[in-house]
Amino acid sequence: MPAMEREAGTAAVTAFDPGIEAHLGRTAEARQASYLEFLRIPSISALPEHAPDIRRAAQWILDELTRIGFEHAEVGETAGHPVVYADWLHAPGAPTILVYCHYDVQPVDPIGQWETAPFEPFIRDGRVVGRGAADDKGQLHLHLKAAEALLATRGRLPLNLRFLFEGEEEITSASLGPWLAANLARLSADAVIISDTGFFEGNLPALTVALRxxxxxxxxxxxxxxxxxxxxxxxxxxxxxxxxxxxxxxxxxxxxxxxxxxxxxxxVEPTAQERFEISCLPFDEAAYRAEIGVRALAPERGWTALECTAVRxxxxxxxxxxxxxxxxxxxxxxxxxxxxxxxxxxxxxxxxxxxxxxxxxxxxxxxxxxxxxxxxxxxARPVRTDTAHPVAQAALAVLEAEFGRAPLLIRSGGTIGVASMFVEQLGLPLVMLGFTNPDDNAHAPNEFMLLENYERGLRTVCRLWDDLGAMARDGAAATTAGTAVRG
Ligand SMILES: [Zn+2]
Known part of the structure; x- marks a missing residue:
């Protein structure tokens, strides 16, 4: 996952709201219990016998959304597993953000390699362990809890939010395209935030800016x-x-x-500058080779192994x-x-x-x-996002404020099918903002999310909503606020 350092200290970020801080402190135990409760639902999309569990997970989200004050909450039927949609649209003049996560999870094979039961999650040594803890129920859950914190504390959100949670991401999102096409009217937004990505090696904060x-x-x-x-x-x-x-x-x-x-x-060939930036990354090719367990790496002639996994x-x-x-x-x-x-x-x-x-x-x-x-x-089409977009700039600034380090810009070698759907079908700018630790064992036994990443991710989302709302109040339209964000 090649990445580039971005210039530090160029963004103005609002201070963390003490009221939200107090709320998050007060509700930490209940929040983590709720996270585990969500993980206990074995919402495996690939296995037909788990279809009732998929529906149970969708209903669980729907109940949460309704409880915290979202409107138009609906389990939307598709040809496959349902999507969950809800919105809160009472911040006139402020931007509207469409947030995407998925609530389905991968099967648990090989079950023998799990140290504990995949759907009996627990928190130990700063880790939330269980299937879906990272990919992607943990990230979905932190979005719910960020919105809840803002609504419970202030009775309102600083901007307009639409939530779209999918139940088929792990089985190629076959039904999402038709659902998007049929629901275009209620998906208008200034940008889409996909929270299904994570940090760079070493748990370094990062924003994913391209997908193959x-x-x-x-x-x-x-x-x-x-x-x-x-x-x-x-x-x-x-x-x-x-x-x-x-x-x-x-x-x-x-x-x-x-x-x-x-x-x-x-x-599109990477520029000399991009190749230079990739070469500057702390990447140990010998360790990488040893970790995979191959006799030798075999990159395309003229390119490094790291380049071959992202830009080729x-x-x-x-x-x-x-x-x-x-x-x-x-x-x-x-x-x-x-x-x-x-x-x-x-x-x-x-x-x-x-x-x-x-x-x-x-x-x-x-x-x-x-x-x-x-x-x-x-x-699936390759995707490249615009890091100069005001929402991307704001996301980079709050990541830095919350995690204490300028985020890396990652070009991921992987593919997220929904990313190209949002770009093509909705024509919306895209920001891939995710918080999972890179060693999270997603799709593998013993999946976990660092509790610290979850909690800081939640705070990052609260601050991001505040900053995007503040940009609008300061008189900068959502689509032209780039310079304001960069200070
Ligand atoms: Zn995922």
Missing amino acids: GNLYTQIDVVGSPVDLHSGGFGGAVENPANALAHIVAGLKDRDGHITIPGFYDDV PTLDVNGLWGGFQGDGQKTIIPAAAHAKVSCRLVPNQDPDTVFERFRDHVQRLAPPGVLVEVTKLGE
Whole structure:
């Protein structure tokens, strides 16, 4: 996750409200109990038997939103798991922020590697341990508690908030796009804040400013209707497994360069300054290699490993199968062979364009005698956010004030499908503000969130809402307040 240091001390931040401080102190125990209660609901989106738990989690959020004073709270039906929506829109003249988090979690396998039961969460040694503690129920919960603190203390929020909480993030957000399209009227906002990201190595405060996109494909190579005897037919027919190996070998050269014509055409190359900043990061390549447990790193020629995980696109075979897989020998020419191939994409690559070039190149590589089909299984566009936007500037300033260190700007190698949906479908500026510690074991056994990150994250959100509200009161419109925020 390459990142850049930003200039410190350039932002004016309002002092933390003593009334909120007192409220947070008074309610700390109840808040943490509520956090654990939320984590106890096993809202695993991938497993059908947990569908009632998903609904229970949605209802739990709905009840909380209603209790703390939000309006239009609704469990919104979709073709899949529901979304939860609510708003508070009584700050005329102040900006409107749409906040996104997700309440579904990953399955718990391998269950044997958990030191404790995944849905019996607890707090120990400053860690909140349990499935969803970090990704993403902890972050959702801190947004609820920040809004509650402001409303309980003052009876109002300093700005307008819309909450949108999804139940299918861990299974590719298939229903969110249609739901957004059907609810555009009530999603108008000055910016979207996605809280589903985290800090840099060493738990350094950070703002994620770019995400790679993704293109997922399958190649099916078919020779004969059934497997053939390799003695009787070997040499006379094309072997689909050999053909697939030939195709895969033709996608990338030994320098790690992707050989699909036009693949790099739309890639925005990082500037010399960006590459310099990445090279300045405290990144230990040998330790990184050792931690992964590989014999050597294999970055694209001309680029460092760190650059390759963030600013360069990739092409990887995710799975490869066909023919005889058992013990011993079976002398056949397989009827078919298959591969899953995916590409991480960087700005400004378009998944559809890349897919067409990929498909055409695979077909060119296909030898006669086999039928080759190329199917697109999924896609997400790469995203880059505008760090000069007033909401991003305000977020950087409060992160620094609350965590005591100028945040890093991270270009994440991963993909958050909803990020590109918000940009494309709502046309809204995006800020990816998340607080999880980088060693949080998200998607893995023993997931945890540092309580300190949760509590400071909560305070960061309170201060951010105050600062964005103050910008409006000071006469700067939400869309033109950049200079005011930068002082
Ligand atoms: Zn997540």
